[in-house]
Amino acid sequence: MLELRDVTAGYGRTRVLEGVSLHVPEGGAVAVMGHNGAGKTTLLRVAVGLLPVMRGQVLLDGEDVTRLRPNKRVARGLGYVPQGQLSFPHMTTLENLQLVSTQLSAIDGVLDTFPALRDLLGRRAGLLSGGQRQQLAIARTLLTNPRMLILDEPTEGIQPNVVAEIEGVIAALTARGDLSVLLVEQHVGFALRSTDAYYVLESGRVTSSGAGGPGALDAVRTAMAV
Template sequence: MSVEIELRGARVRYGPLEALHGVDLAMPSGRLTVLLGRNGSGRSTALHALAGIVPLSGGRVLWRGEDVTGLDAFRRARRGLALVPEQRAVFGSLTVEEHFALVTGDVGGRTPAFEAFPALRGLLKRRVGTLSGGEQRMVAVSLALLSGAGVLLLDEPGQGLAPAAAARMHQVLAEQAADGGRTVVVAEQQLRGALRGAAVVHVLRRGSVAFTGEPAEPGFTRRTRW
């Protein structure tokens, strides 16, 4: 498998604390990758480092072999990377329709969002701040889908969703990789449903990599016993 984007020897510090301890994480092109770990494991920091939200104190970010460590988040987004953070992913004062208009002015161009999350059709005129947490997650992920970005980074996209809705969310993301050819990286606490079909799972623990491989490999279950 060819590598789309990766961290090599990546270190991230927040003041005196080091959140990533020289990790190597590779995300294969056009496939689904899962970053697995509980809160404080470094999952979110790894996504933010890939997106350019937080600077590295050591190591590199490579995108298709090119060193983009010094490239800021705006320029990485312009090159085709979309990040859906765990928090503050939408604007509460804007309606769902206004959010979609930020990405595509063409109503017909919003079809992928409606196909993924049909419930959004009835919420277009609602201000996002009045929606449930799960509905807000649907809007945030829809923006990433509509952006056309080739690399999607999503931090706990199933957060706030009922189990069935979370399963649907994960299925949509798996399909984006399998059928849409996008490189999809999902950070979650547990490997469930469609996420079990990931090409690669990186298990993080306290800022270090505890396991890298396929879910079916020996040792995966042992490494995910929190």
């Protein structure tokens, strides 16, 4: 579904990614892990089209989208939830959702995925907890009907019970078979439970990769300890 081929990218003359290759299969879920400064968010910015590549290719559903703008990638089925639980704080939860879709059936569908938001539709997003804002951010992206969902640190600063809910949502979405997920995450256990495969970045290079699941925990911890 999404593929990065030998991608080098950065800011100005500074290279942050160096020859990174990554593959997210259709209907699959892949985690990217690494310490702060490893290049994880830069990788996602390249995938979304917010940062041009210096070398390499980005393919979405087999199509070369390396030079396409972000809105064109969204039109081809890419959905992006950036880090930071972003919302429009002075608008209500419902108004945040209606910015993407005014179809009641579509909104009702994402509220089935995040039922806690039903009781918060009239509350300003700026008054929601961090976990509630993160659920709102993911729900808003799901309203675009993506086939490829990219999540940047979805558990950062969120209470454990909401982390468990988000983990359940990712599992339910990928179980449908029609949605691929690329997840950047610091919490190794959460990342491996939520995905089928992983990549570890260190100083902008892939230093380890393999199948996901709890059995990969020791291998990932060893790779990230280097």
